[in-house]
Amino acid sequence: MAEIPEKLNKPYEPTSTEARIYQLWEESGFFNPETCIEKGVTKPDAEPYTIVLPPPNVTGILHMGHALMITTQDVMIRFARMRGKRTLWLPGTDHAAIATQSKVEKDIYKKEGKSRHDLGREELLRRIKQFAQESHDTIVSQIKAFGASCDWSREAFTLDAARNRAVNTVFKKMYDDGLIVRKHRIVNWDPKGQTTISDDEIVYEERKAILYTFKYSKDFPIPISTTRLETKIGDTAVAVHPDDTRYQEFVGKDYHVVFCGVPLHIKIIADKEVDPSFGTGALGVTPAHSQIDWEMGERHGLPVVQVINEFARMTVENEHLRNKKTTEAREIIAAWLREENLLIKEEEIPQNVSTAERTGGIVEPLPKLQWWVAVNKPFNMNHSEIAGIASGSQTTLKEIMKVTVAENSITIIPEHFEKTYFHWIENLRDWCISRQIWYGHRIPVWYRNDELYCGLEAPTGDGWEQDQDTLDTWFSSSLWTFSTLGWPDATKDLGIYHPTNVLETGSEILFFWVARMILMSGYALGTVPFRTVYLHGTVRDAQGRKMSKSLGNGIDPIDIAQKFGADAGRMALLVGNTPGTDSRISEDKVKAYKHFCNKIWNATRFVLTNIGDTTLDTPRPALTPRDEEILTELNTATTSITAHLENFRFHLAGEELYHYFWHTFADIIIEEMKPRLSSDDEASKKSAQWVLLHILATNIKMLHPFIPFITEELWSILPRHEKSLLIIEPWPKPF
């Protein structure tokens, strides 16, 4: 009879087991694909399988969304490893520039009442680095607690020296190709954070605003409407639709007016962008303070008059308005219009106000000198392995993003996100990449008088000063699939593991990140960064609400792991969760899978105490017809579960495993075998014992990617001659 360890006679206790098992894996070295080859586990010519972990921000701790991400990827990775692939899961963390800096700044201001300017660049950076390091350590321990089998020997950080070299190399290449340019444009300026932000970092809040309809002066012929009266000081034109018969006689004329004490020169222009049905059908054009007006100004050669500064205060030379906040200036102008009888109408309308995602500041469009990535500018693609783009041909960055998905070089799961993706690409404008914050990759450009130098290192000679700005955090994360593998050097890793197989991430960062990775990999390497994009949805609470600090409804994955075991948490996150769709998690659901783990534990105890001297090495005895039938059923399940895993249907694979193990194996097979196990019919008994042990072993193997800890623990006590770890056990084939 097999030896039964004492612990098997008690209910399964996850917390003490999981930490020990993880240590066992780490010591084995099997997270590292080269170690697997050295130890003869993986064939040297095995097909590679790579996933890079989307690097969590070093802004705090992990939430359930991260836990889902880690679990899903770990399932794919463990499945691939057991199937003999050269499997690499490369971990890392993201410096998350603006998010991290604003968090640390807030903390410092709260505790010490000091701003970043009180501390200075060097001291603030020192504080941020310290915070990032602590946050990093917490995050890594959390990732490990959830069982992630990633190769820590290759761990990377988006702001370390190796990644900085990759960032500077791409920047210089793009600069030389004319794809990174410095120019004046309207930017989204966050007066609170004192930095530009990208279009994607804006969140719209619906508020009520007053729409004023007025004339600049008594003799000005066309009334206009606006909610932002204070910007009208910067107007240089009034635009009407070319077909609007009401105003045609005025088009092309110039007017000099004095508006609230400020002289303005207003030209009447015709532009198709104007909606004749809105307001008066005439638009006051403010090129300095509106994206659309800026573009209109470019088309018509209008002067740009800036009247608002970086602190959202007025800059005009007028005693009433100078240095007033925009909101105060609006009141002053409204009062003046009333007094002068120029105000025709005031009405309350709902309006979407642009606010900065990280600071909550109201975004002020301002013209500023910034660095941009030109997405529509043609360049010569020297080397391309991308279907639809020939080496040496002219293309654009936007084209790369489009073609890779359109030609199925990249598949997005679920498929319908491809439509959303294309829609976004169509509307994409140039990407503003410079940020006026201190934490991040410094722009690799130096200035001296009128000279400008772009390079990997500071230029020689005196008097050069580096650009003060840093890069948008997504610039460095967009290089992630290849900067982590040693690029710009032609490393062995890069040759073997790139392009990666799967990018698994949240659907909300399809544009922020996924699209930009496709752009950068296409540009820098001429390849796709990955072949499949697997998107997961948001993990919500039991009532379907987003988990948030303010609601206090967050579930900490570590609490879950301690209370129910990481295995139970993993299973609860995966079962019933379809790609791209939001899911709900509750302690009840996790508890159900803790019960499942215990069921496996108990069934193993039963099998081991009833199989006599049968081991996994025992040759297959003559099986009874019923046992043959049972094995055929198992084969069907094995085939189906394998197919589900191959096709990213993790929810179905998990459910089928759960159902087979509990309601077929435990409830039916074990129950019906009980009499045979205690009978005198030796042939029937041997058959039953052999079949029981092999069904159990097969299930433990197939469950391993989902619940790695308990399966590894049980595998260690299954009777067999040669002991080895389950993590590298070959994936079961049908009998």
Place this chain on the structure above:
RNA sequence: GGGCGAUUAGCUCAGUUGGUAGAGCAGUUGAUUUACACUCAUCAGGUCGCAGGUUCGAGCCCUGCAUCGCCCACCA
């Protein structure tokens, strides 16, 4: 305003090519010195949002509508 998705048992959700509606939780009734009460069996519960269409056959395909959710744009 444009796009995308969802609507299936009391709740949360599956349902891969069209072929007799499924699971978990909750509920009913019962069992039991049991591998396991973190158990087992049993029952109940659904005109698959609504209206049309295609088909021998539709939860699944097509059209329209309703409600909810998300994304993008931002009309000044």
